[in-house]
Amino acid sequence: MVLTGPWHRGRVVDPAEFERQQVEAAVTALSGLRAFGFATVIDLSPYGDAGRDAHGHNVRLLKEIAQGSGLNVITGTATYRKEFSPQWVLEASIDELTDRFIDDAHTGIAETGIRAGIIGEQPTSENIITDHDERGLRAAARAAAATGLALATHTTHGTMALEQIDIIASEGTDLTRVVIGHMDNHTELDYLRRVLDTGVSIGFDSIGKQFWDARTPYRIPPSNGETNKRSLFRSDETRADWLTTLIGEGYRDQIVLSHDLVGAQVALNPETHGQHGYTYIGAVFSELLQQRGATPADLDALLHSNPARLLQAATRP
Template identity: 35%
Template sequence: MIQTVRGKIKKEDLGICAAHEHLSIDLSRIKNDPDTILDDEAGMLSELEHFYKAGGRSMIELTNDGMGRDVQRLKRLSEQTNVHIVTCTGFYKDPFIPEFAHGWDRDEFAKHFIDEIENGIGETGILPGIIGEVGTSLNEIKPIEKELIIGAGKASIATGVPVTTHTTLGTMGIEQVDMLFSLRVPKNQIIIGHQDLNTSKEEVLEVLKTGVFIGFDTIGKNNYRPDEERIDFLLDFVSRGFHKQILLSADLTRKSHWKKHGGPGYDIVLKEFIPALIERGVSDEVIQDLLVHNPAHAFSIKERL
């Protein structure tokens, strides 16, 4: 079962899924850049329609409290486009954690996330289906981030809801796994994000060998890393048998990322990246795993331990 903003669906009904996206977001409080504000609801609708036309049927929307989360807007968008949207509970990373949560320990984070999972977000009645994106800084885990990640893990164990992370430029992935494994969070409830940004293949392989899911989820962000390098890594991981652990997405967070403003849009994975994989010989079976089966397994709510 997967929890969407419109209610529960069977995992078989998720379809082609973008595993890490943002539709309605505002990072300007920290970034001081109007490009990081997505508040044009008509624009969101249009961008989602492009995604649907390309074959996309579901989206994991990871804008949490402190990043500009608006779950009622997500529900309206889902109702109008018929795209399944999963919203989240969680906090991002330092310095994006809301002021009211400054100084919280792991148990306070866990309690807050469990409350939203069980009782809904605010007075909306809308339930999150994922804990995330909870993150760490570049090449370090700050004390508040450690408490946040462990709190997310505790909430995941208590509820069976999976946890998805942010790694800054792909760093600290194995450290995140170790923290979550220390709590005995099952490997099939863990998604380590942004591993396509890590240029150390050995570090990414270390994460994959633990059995958790990873995100190749900044596709098209060639200013960080060329997609050709992402494809080279992905082909190697497929050849090693890790294709059932990899999730794809583009992680759009800026106006300039939208088609409306000349950007690639949410369909870039389906219209550009997947054809490139097929051209390089990736089988239909593996493509179905990457787009459909892996997200269905990763985002389904598991039995409570």
């Protein structure tokens, strides 16, 4: 048999074997979640990045992962930044992207029959919204308004959040159905307040990502919140401090939690994701919140009722 496909552990493996290994690895990675009360995982991988192929054909593997793990798996639909985008995305108009996202929600992604349950994560770049970024974000906002699905965005280190909101609002999207992502990586708590005051929800969704780049020595003591990605450091202690502060100020029902974790990133944070993987929030971070006064009702809101509300499709206008 001639082996073709991905290079894996020093040898070329058959694509079907590679996919089987992917499914097995994902099921293993998710296996501890149910013990902490989690029942649902959201995959926000965009076309051509974070494991999703250029046209979304391998979304079909999510069904096998759901069956193997016993978890609900909800998938999103989105494009990513220009440097990561397949050619069809680079050539698509706003209307074509909008139609693609709507079709993914109504009919299914890449003829798999697996329909998107959320729009996103739709990105912008660090300290700038490029023409490519804006085209994708407008399409995602229009698709969210048309389908009634929530819209999740990706900010780069928490930047350009208010500008994202301006664009999304200009497309007539209900801001209470929007999650602005990665806001736990911004350097100013007051900026998060300004974002929340627009009515959107925010993601504290990089929990466990304290160090960000394998090219940086793990033990280097960078400044907390440094926004050069090669040395970005965001303490989970700081995340917990900020979260409990925002809860005390009445923002609890506008915050959701996640790891923003793909398997290749586990080694970057051996003391968080490396030890606990996807269970880190349940095993460790929730305890940090409780130590700071978060109640069971607070945790239920952050981890259950808030995401459940967002995942329930709204009635289309």
